[in-house]
Amino acid sequence: MFSHFSKYTVPQPHKSALITIDLQNDFVLPGAPAEGVGAASAASVTGKVAQFYRERQLPIIHVIRIYSLENNAESVDICRREAVQDGLKLVLSGTEGMQPVSQIIPEGIVADAELLCAGQVQRISATESILYKPRWGCFYKTCLDDLLTQLGVTTVAIAGTWFANCVRTTIYEAAAHDYRVVALRDAIAGIHSDAENDLSKIECGVCDANAWLELIR
Known part of the structure; x- marks a missing residue:
């Protein structure tokens, strides 16, 4: 599948971590403030990948956004800051909307906004964590690079929403940190053929989740 990659970019499935991005209630659930096309499907596929990684004790890091109205809403991206100040309720600290969707995390786990916003890693298990960006x-x-290094990760498998914003930015950041990168096509909301062509130019692998899991098997 990745035979045309160089020795520096070819993915190493057994040294991989699953990175889930912004798969939160306010971005995914029907009728949510920022529900987007394909987000629910991406969350469902990601849930299956996460369970696969969990069973094999491979690293999983759930990365989420949390907005707060404190300090003049500086936690909010500037393109959304005015809307949040004017009353948009989106991934606000302490709300159900900021929580990761139930499909991707173990039952009963609740993201701790105070801990996460303080820059701490919320440990779910020895191989699974939640991180705030x-x-x-x-x-x-964030401490993502340090965390991946501690876990011996060379390859990141990316899932989440949406490709145009956080997913694409993270892929290029991962490449800039010299990680081998795989974008799980059906676990990413908003990815398209032109984007896949662009990713091929930096030797980021793109494949469906089942194909990637088969490589791990």
């Missing part, structure tokens, strides 16, 4: 990319002002 303050902007689009999962590496920007």
Whole structure:
């Protein structure tokens, strides 16, 4: 599948981590403030991938956004800040909307907004965690790189919503940090053929989730 990649970019499935991005109630559930086309399907596929990784004790990191109205809403991206200040209720700290969707995390786990916004990693298990990101990319002002290094990860498998914003930014950040990158096509909302062509130029692999899991098997 990745035979045309160089020795530096070919994915290493057994040294991979699953990174889930912004698969939260306010972005995914029907009727949610920022529900988008394909988000529910991406969450469903991601849930199956997460369970596969969980059973094999491979690393999973759920990266989420949390907005707060404190400090003049500086936790909110500037393109959304005015709307949130004017009353848009989107992934607000302490709400159900900011919680990861139930499909992707173990039953009973609740994201701790206070802990996460303080820059701490919320450990679910020895191989599964939740992490807060303050902007689009999962590496920007987070400890994600350190966490992946500690786990011995060389390859990141990316899932989430939406490709145009946080997913694409994270893919390019991962490549800039010298990770081998795989975009799980059917686990990413909003990905399209032109985007896949662009990703091929940086030797980011693109495949369906089942094909990737088969490589791990």
